[in-house]
Amino acid sequence: MHPERKEYSQKILCGPFKHRLFKPYVPKAPAMKLLEDCLTTGWIGEGPKVKEFEGLISGFIDNKFVTAVNSGTSAIEMALTFCKTTPGRDIVLTTPMTCMATTVAILNTGLKPYFVDIDPFTGLLSPEALRALPSGIIERAAALMTVHWGGSTLNMAGVSAFADEHGIMVVEDAAHAMGSSTASKDGGEALVGGWNALGDFTCFSFQAIKHVTTGDGGGVVFKHKKSFERSKPFKWFGIPRDERREHILGHSSYDITEAGRKWQLNDIAASIGIASFGELGENLARRRAVAAIYDEHFPEVTAEGEFPTRPLSSRNSSYWLYTVFVRDPYSFSESMRSEGVEVSNVHVRNDAYSVTDEFTGGRLKMAGLDYFSEHAMCIPIGPWISDDDATLIAETAKKYGA
Numbered sequence: 001m002h003p004e005r006k007e008y009s010q011k012i013l014c015g016p017f018k019h020r021l022f023k024p025y026v027p028k029a030p031a032m033k034l035l036e037d038c039l040t041t042g043w044i045g046e047g048p049k050v051k052e053f054e055g056l057i058s059g060f061i062d063n064k065f066v067t068a069v070n071s072g073t074s075a076i077e078m079a080l081t082f083c084k085t086t087p088g089r090d091i092v093l094t095t096p097m098t099c100m101a102t103t104v105a106i107l108n109t110g111l112k113p114y115f116v117d118i119d120p121f122t123g124l125l126s127p128e129a130l131r132a133l134p135s136g137i138i139e140r141a142a143a144l145m146t147v148h149w150g151g152s153t154l155n156m157a158g159v160s161a162f163a164d165e166h167g168i169m170v171v172e173d174a175a176h177a178m179g180s181s182t183a184s185k186d187g188g189e190a191l192v193g194g195w196n197a198l199g200d201f202t203c204f205s206f207q208a209i210k211h212v213t214t215g216d217g218g219g220v221v222f223k224h225k226k227s228f229e230r231s232k233p234f235k236w237f238g239i240p241r242d243e244r245r246e247h248i249l250g251h252s253s254y255d256i257t258e259a260g261r262k263w264q265l266n267d268i269a270a271s272i273g274i275a276s277f278g279e280l281g282e283n284l285a286r287r288r289a290v291a292a293i294y295d296e297h298f299p300e301v302t303a304e305g306e307f308p309t310r311p312l313s314s315r316n317s318s319y320w321l322y323t324v325f326v327r328d329p330y331s332f333s334e335s336m337r338s339e340g341v342e343v344s345n346v347h348v349r350n351d352a353y354s355v356t357d358e359f360t361g362g363r364l365k366m367a368g369l370d371y372f373s374e375h376a377m378c379i380p381i382g383p384w385i386s387d388d389d390a391t392l393i394a395e396t397a398k399k400y401g402a
């Protein structure tokens with residue numbers, strides 16, 4: 001873990017901050033109305049609201065194969081479970097620069113994380129580093145999981161070309177990327193999770209502070225109908241709920257052919273999700289407007305040692321995060337926080353946690369990862385940041401990031 005450099009006051013560590021990095025964003029009146037409907041019907045488990053919520057996500061990304069689950073982590077675990085098809089293929093090629101959920105899902109699926117270096121200027125799994133892997137490792141890959149850091153998908157064409165070449169399934173951890181675009185097969189544009197997206201599985205998170213929130217929740221989007229069909233019983237014990245028949249003894253009649261999980265979303269959560277979804281367009285538009293202001297202040301990085309700069313721009317990012325490269329994240333954070341602006345590195349490189357030691361042999365030495373994790377910090381972005389706030393935050397960050 002990162003060592004503390006010194007003792008910091010509670011105000012520096014926990015605020016209150018004038019400009020927050022994250023906020024749950026649910027419109028209260030529509031959410032209360034939907035919750036009231038849900039409670040009044042008496043159906044609070046998985047039911048019509050979940051179907052409606054899945055339909056909204058499905059319509060937004062233009063992909064019929066969407067299954068809602070109870071978290072983004074469950075979504076990843078489901079995708080990886082479906083990638084476990086060949087004995088001996090037991091590793092997942094992935095980025096260490098992510099939320100620990102990405103790695104925890106790999107471990108809980110009984111697979112082994114194999115961390116590949118990232119591009120220092122995007123923070124994303126590097127296609128070049130993938131190509132440099134020894135063939136013994138590539139042949140053991142059950143899946144390749146890429147994480148769209150902050151909403152950026154800049155590496156997708158290279159990642160997907162590598163996976164195609166080696167017959168490896170691609171899982172997109174899109175917890176940050178609802179509304180981002182990626183490359184499509186024909187070199188055009190695809191919405192993350194869309195019908196023409198490159199990944200075999202796309203996993204969204206609807207956790208409290210995501211673009212769309214259900215309080216906690218997630219969704220898997222499938223490229224292949226067969227996996228989608230498998231997901232429906234899999235999310236709840238393996239029960240094929242659409243095929244149930246009532247039985248005179250009172251139970252429902254069906255067969256269970258695969259031991260599923262208990263991962264379904266419920267109608268209370270989905271009610272909040274439906275209300276939250278109603279704000280998605282506005283949420284994305286505001287994030288992109290704030291990002292455009294920040295972009296005027298921070299040039300794209302062209303070489304190591306340029307501060308403050310920003311990572312290379314991705315097409316149509318959802319901007320869950322706005323990342324900047326600063327010389328010294330410690331003094332940057334202390335100064336920004338003392339001015340009331342909450343900043344954070346958000347995620348800690350996953351090889352820093354001892355649960356991964358068994359797979360890394362201890363902390364990794366990787367040039368891209370070292371650079372990104374030593375200089376990347378995130379500044380507030382979201383619908384609660386006005387144009388004036390954005391200008392002030394950018395000017396403050398420029399002062400302390402150099």
Ligand SMILES: Cc1ncc(COP(=O)(O)O)c(C=O)c1O
Binds near residue numbers: 175176206
């Ligand atoms: C990159 C990434 N993947 C996965 C997750 C897990 O999502 P959830 O909290 O919905 O399980 C998160 C959570 O923030 C995340 O940031």
